[in-house]
Amino acid sequence: MSRGSEIKKRRIIRSILSEWYDRERAEVETVSYSSKALKVSDLASELLKKTASPKVLVGIKLREYWPEIVGKQIASVSEPLNLIDGVAEIGVFHNAWIKELNGPIKTQIIEKINQVIGAKSCREIRFSPCPRPR
Numbered sequence: 001m002s003r004g005s006e007i008k009k010r011r012i013i014r015s016i017l018s019e020w021y022d023r024e025r026a027e028v029e030t031v032s033y034s035s036k037a038l039k040v041s042d043l044a045s046e047l048l049k050k051t052a053s054p055k056v057l058v059g060i061k062l063r064e065y066w067p068e069i070v071g072k073q074i075a076s077v078s079e080p081l082n083l084i085d086g087v088a089e090i091g092v093f094h095n096a097w098i099k100e101l102n103g104p105i106k107t108q109i110i111e112k113i114n115q116v117i118g119a120k121s122c123r124e125i126r127f128s129p130c131p132r133p134r
Helices: 005-021 025-031 040-051 056-070 095-101 105-117
Strands: 077-083 089-092 124-129
Touching: 005 025, 040 056, 040 124, 056 077, 056 105, 089 095, 095 105, 105 124
Parallel strands: 089 124
Antiparallel strands: 077 089
């Protein structure tokens, strides 16, 4: 059922119930006749799919799945900033971690990003100093 027809149906039900009850009670009773509630996150996801470019969606997905991609420890000291043209820019909260992440683990992170977000969405990672969010 479309959103418009759902609203029309609700108005008709409210009108009928208003004849039986007062207007306030009709409002309350109308809720029981409405369709299932939707999660705001689902609505936001649908809106983003319709309005955001694929490049923006990839960046959003990277931020969303970052803890799953790198694990809790690395996620606690870093955050994805951008993913543009296959290059992920990752902000790191301490310089010692930048050196560590530029080691062999860098290749594993790229592979994991591509597994989670989509094949060939990331080909390079740049780690840069970043202040810890408050």
